[in-house]
Amino acid sequence: MTEQHLEPQDPAALAGADSVAHWTERYGHALMDTFGAPQRVLVRGEGPYVWDADGFRYLDLLGGIAVNSLGHAHPTLTAAISAQLGTLGHISNFFASPTQIALAERLLAVADAPEGSRVFLTNSGTEANEAAFKMARRNSEGPGGARRTRVLALEGAFHGRSMGALALTSKAAYREPFEPLPGGVEFLPFGDTAALEAAFADGRGDTVAAVFLEPIQGEAGVLPLPPGYLVRARELTEAHGALLILDEVQTGMGRTGAWLAHQHPHLGGGIRPDVVTLAKGLGGGFPVGAVLAYGERAATLLGRGQHGTTFGGNPVASAAALATIGVIERDGLLAHVTDLGAWWRGAIAALGHPLVAEVRGEGLLIAVQLTAPVAAEVASRALGEGFVVNPCTPSTIRLAPPFVLTREQAATFTDFLAALPHDLGVTA
Known part of the structure; x- marks a missing residue:
């Protein structure tokens, strides 16, 4: 043996x-x-x-x-979870906790987010993408009275299995048993810059509400977007008022050797997205996800009463995420x-x-x-x-x-x- x-x-x-x-x-x-x-x-x-x-x-x-990300039974992580649960576990979103606030601040710092950025905490990556999809829907007012109704995603994409996240996921076997799904999503060939440009051409760019992208598609076989693709996506979305939303649920929080995969120059080319979704490694094994909205425009798309979660951002999950970030930095x-x-x-x-x-x-x-x-x-x-x-x-x-x-x-x-x-x- x-x-x-x-x-x-x-x-x-x-x-x-x-x-x-x-x-x-x-x-x-x-x-x-x-x-x-x-x-x-x-x-x-x-x-x-x-x-x-x-x-x-x-x-x-x-x-x-x-x-x-820290392996199993990591002593710092287990101690942080135990200590927090022994002090304050669940409090609902009618109240805040120091761990919740501190986690949001840490995430904005590692993301190098500008002033006015904000965080929404969730329980999973699917929930984070669901919230981001709703943010795309809120980005509906185009120039000259145009309506932004189109959301662009890529073939091979996997963004989750809830109805909204599933609408962004291209695999027919996942989608077809649950159709009709939320509409307006168009799938473009993976990494094809010409196809991306064509989706914005002929006066249709002002009808795009958002572009959803994984810097590296995990479920499709660990496929990085080609160099320059994210830069071009940023140029097109900025020119037409669309959101650039990056799903970093699998690639975020150190998985690729940077806090976020798009921070690698050869992947992101220095771009700043409008929204990033996180989960998986964020809590080191404890369920927690996040939506990072970069800048005031993105951060104010969801107003009071327009989204919510019972467990998202609870003190224990927040403590787990803070401990995970701390160990990654310390070690x-x-x-x-x-x-x-x-x-x-x-x-x-x-x-x-x-x-x-x-x-x-x-x-x-x-x-x-x-x-x-x-x-x-x-x-x-x-x-x-x-x-x-x-x-x-x-x-x-x-x-x-x-x-x-x-x-x-x-x-x-x-x-x-x-x-x-x-x-x-x-x-x-």
Whole structure:
């Protein structure tokens, strides 16, 4: 048995009352079948590792889908959550808490937002995108009496599964069971600057309320927008009064080695968006999201009574986010993410494995592009060897591990890839 997982002491435990099999059976009788059967039932974690109910250990290279930026059971994060919950838990949005206010201030600071900017706190990325969609609807007054009714998004986009966020998500399999969805959304080819320009041409630019973009599309296979695309999107939206809304739910809060992915010059080119949405890694594993509105115009689109949330910005979630930001700063994790990600991508590419076509990404959001549609098979083999990864497309493995991952730990997965059969996926 490799270092990646540990054998249970008692083989009979594999079928016992606390086994993965037992819990999986109970899962099937108690939870809706929206996710399918769980791959494992996990019972604890520490750092970049998790353990299942049978005692096997796994190196978590998915981090709860880019959520557990500090790993599992980080002492500073757990202490902050415990201390806050022991003092003040939930208070409703009729009141404010120091942690809520401090978090909003910290987010505006790391985003380098100008005077007049404001934050709306949510519970998830979907909710953040839902609020941003409503902000786009409020940006309806065009010049000369024109109405801004069009919202532009990209093919391959994933912005969430609530009705508004789903309307911005391009995948037909997600959309079609729930149509009709909120209207007015048009999907443009990914990274096609000419198509973007055409959507604003022929006098139609003043009818665009917003452009929704992910600087790096995660669900589609970790696809960065080409250099210059965000700059051109900023030029067109500014010229026509449309909002530039960046979904940084997956890429934000240090995942790419910068606080926000668009802050990388080669991705954002120095642009300043109107709205940024955040979640996932913001709370280090505790549910929390945010909408950042840059400048007074964007910050005043939603007035009193026009949006709300019961749990958003609660003291515990805010304390978790503050602690997460604090640890990232204290431990120099932005630099670590940058350095480790660059080294790891290079190490995987240097394998020269015939199954690996490309390695791309930014920081610790990485895609291993395969030469055959065998990502599910690779992910299954990885799980059997003690690695949690994600086959986000039929031919793409996504890696989004905790920021506390070490080079030595990352190298064990590189070794796993090196040992994959060269003919995997080749039919006789």
